[in-house]
Amino acid sequence: MTKLDFSMGDSAAALRVRLREMVGEHLPEGFLGAFTDDPKDLATTQKFSRTLAREGLLTLAWPREYGGADGSVWEQTVVREEMWAHHEPRGAQYMGLNWVGPAIMAYGTAEQKNRHLPPIAAGETIWCQGFSEPESGSDLASLQTRAVRIEGGWKISGQKIWTSYAGMAAWCVLAARTGDKDSRHRGISLFLVPMDRPGITVRPIRSMLGPHHLNECFFDSVHATDDEVLGAVNEGWAVIRHALAHERIGIARYARCERLLWSARSSIGEEWAGLPESLRDRWADALVQTRVARLLAYRTVEEQQLSDRVDRQASQARIASTTCDQMVAEVLAELLGGRSLLGPAGEAPLHGAFEDHWRYAQAATVASGTIEIQREIVSRELLGR
Amino acid sequence: MRTTMPEPILDFGRSVDSALQRAGGIGLARDAEADYAAADLALKALSQVGMYDIDPRDDLDSAAAAAELCRVAGAQAAPCPVVGIILRDPADKPFALVSDECPIIDHAAAAPLWRAATLSGDVYEARVVQRTGSNLSPFAMKVGLTRLDDEPASPQDVQLALALSAFQLLGTGQQALELAIKHTREREQFGRPLSGFQVIRHSVADLSVGLEGLALLCRFALWQIFTGSSDALPDALAAKHEAQRVVRNVLRMSQQFHGAAGLADEYDISVLARHAQPALRLPTDMTTTLGHLRAAIEERGFEGLYAPEHAHRAALTTGEAR
Numbered sequence: 080m081t082k083l084d085f086s087m088g089d090s091a092a093a094l095r096v097r098l099r100e101m102v103g104e105h106l107p108e109g110f111l112g113a114f115t116d117d118p119k120d121l122a123t124t125q126k127f128s129r130t131l132a133r134e135g136l137l138t139l140a141w142p143r144e145y146g147g148a149d150g151s152v153w154e155q156t157v158v159r160e161e162m163w164a165h166h167e168p169r170g171a172q173y174m175g176l177n178w179v180g181p182a183i184m185a186y187g188t189a190e191q192k193n194r195h196l197p198p199i200a201a202g203e204t205i206w207c208q209g210f211s212e213p214e215s216g217s218d219l220a221s222l223q224t225r226a227v228r229i230e231g232g233w234k235i236s237g238q239k240i241w242t243s244y245a246g247m248a249a250w251c252v253l254a255a256r257t258g259d260k261d262s263r264h265r266g267i268s269l270f271l272v273p274m275d276r277p278g279i280t281v282r283p284i285r286s287m288l289g290p291h292h293l294n295e296c297f298f299d300s301v302h303a304t305d306d307e308v309l310g311a312v313n314e315g316w317a318v319i320r321h322a323l324a325h326e327r328i329g330i331a332r333y334a335r336c337e338r339l340l341w342s343a344r345s346s347i348g349e350e351w352a353g354l355p356e357s358l359r360d361r362w363a364d365a366l367v368q369t370r371v372a373r374l375l376a377y378r379t380v381e382e383q384q385l386s387d388r389v390d391r392q393a394s395q396a397r398i399a400s401t402t403c404d405q406m407v408a409e410v411l412a413e414l415l416g417g418r419s420l421l422g423p424a425g426e427a428p429l430h431g432a433f434e435d436h437w438r439y440a441q442a443a444t445v446a447s448g449t450i451e452i453q454r455e456i457v458s459r460e461l462l463g464r
Numbered sequence: 465m466r467t468t469m470p471e472p473i474l475d476f477g478r479s480v481d482s483a484l485q486r487a488g489g490i491g492l493a494r495d496a497e498a499d500y501a502a503a504d505l506a507l508k509a510l511s512q513v514g515m516y517d518i519d520p521r522d523d524l525d526s527a528a529a530a531a532e533l534c535r536v537a538g539a540q541a542a543p544c545p546v547v548g549i550i551l552r553d554p555a556d557k558p559f560a561l562v563s564d565e566c567p568i569i570d571h572a573a574a575a576p577l578w579r580a581a582t583l584s585g586d587v588y589e590a591r592v593v594q595r596t597g598s599n600l601s602p603f604a605m606k607v608g609l610t611r612l613d614d615e616p617a618s619p620q621d622v623q624l625a626l627a628l629s630a631f632q633l634l635g636t637g638q639q640a641l642e643l644a645i646k647h648t649r650e651r652e653q654f655g656r657p658l659s660g661f662q663v664i665r666h667s668v669a670d671l672s673v674g675l676e677g678l679a680l681l682c683r684f685a686l687w688q689i690f691t692g693s694s695d696a697l698p699d700a701l702a703a704k705h706e707a708q709r710v711v712r713n714v715l716r717m718s719q720q721f722h723g724a725a726g727l728a729d730e731y732d733i734s735v736l737a738r739h740a741q742p743a744l745r746l747p748t749d750m751t752t753t754l755g756h757l758r759a760a761i762e763e764r765g766f767e768g769l770y771a772p773e774h775a776h777r778a779a780l781t782t783g784e785a786r
Contacts, residue, residue: 085683087465160769374677378468453669457672457673461669
């Protein structure tokens, strides 16, 4: 009889050790990811990505035929956990590796694969995703950016918003309407367009997520060729669904949560015993919730191997992981007390990781599908439409 | 990795469920309130599917079978002390965790003498003093404790008692949510089923997340008890505390979705909500359980991705981390 077994196996454990060694060797102490005021941080992520690529670890998840290592789902899980726990040192490469690359493998032409996969695999290209629009957030199928057929290709006009990495990206996966106005998800196509093409303007949006993160993108009669359509015309929705399925378990938020809870405990040191028991109780409960979120993610990974239909499980995992993120942010704030408000000039606790975590946690229940949409996906299966 | 119960264990659970259903299902708990003889029918059904042949101390698979039986018993509100019987001692005395301040054992009348232990491991002999007489715990009894000078309670017994009780509550919670789902799909108000209202849909989604997470936490605790490199007390306490937190909420909301019907004993949700109270409150209430859990984590750590190694943990405890 196959027993209950929560271990990831020896190769995954060895990979975790190796990744921690690389993080220790290549990242400066207090590294907080690519989106800081210090341009050196973006450079660090680019360099770290190339280092991972050289070691064959950047595309560990990819199939061998595309230069990957065919890593097991548990090795992939370890990579997600260790990278997120250490503030995603792959920086903006994350998008290309996690879903743009796999989507091109699944839906791209031979030419698109040849052109785009090698630079993604080498950690050399930054991608952004042009999905959300001012009037199309959760209701993505209502998007209005229009691609009109012209001689020799397409002319694209419209506006995208909340676009991560747009200011630093070389390429964009752009969703535009190619069907009639009311065609909803049946009339959307995806285009792979370079961000330096004439007619594209990027405007950064100042936000609590830090500089360069969120952007508005304006597309003014931008030209695209037929060769730049990803998948079939009017069938971009299938690719988007594929992408969102990757994103739902893409971020191992629980890993950073757990790391920070223990870091806070350690940084408080001997004053820990003087904290109110009720607060220490909340810290313990938060550790349990990180375990719950982690196990729900593992269950999704496990079931994804057996079935394509894991929408409910993925959304349940995501609800747990995003709410855990916000719970941990609050528990950390209270554990650190007034020190939680100290910035870089005032010896920020945990090298600023608390402040960074709190800000990002606020986005957890919004980014890549709001928690309300996740709840709807879950309830649709349990209660019907 | 395998995070779900093995198929033969699930099959066993289905046979336990059929046996209890044939014996009267949740109706048995209702009947036992009027005449405790109905409890014997539950015991007989469980005995026929092999409850007395399982010793969860043997190995992980035996513990998994015991856990599945407890989960199904919780779902059917089986009026008998399944966890206590499964963990009985060689002299056939059932085992219960108690608080030494106000010792109460649910279904204590099932045996003249019990072996009891506190969470700190003190061992007692317990015998029935009187029924509580409470509508919230129709079968709970106050017990008198006599301290035994034995060895402290086996850590494995304490951990299994916590984990199996969490499985029992998990079953109760799963059943309650199923009843709520069924009811809200059938019951129409304002011209449409209650299940069409977003406030109910989203609550059900959140409750399901809680229960799925609890189920995983329970199975993880079981696995830790048998394979973990460190003491599994924090894992077992985590499962029990999460069961108290999640199932209390699931019962409350599921009853709410039933409207006034949820208060009527002819609806199963009302029976479940009352009969689950002892497992929800014993041996310690949720807040006290959390205090025990926190102390256990501070002392022993908590298996995960970033928990400090033992030596470092010891330094934290003695304040040498700086």
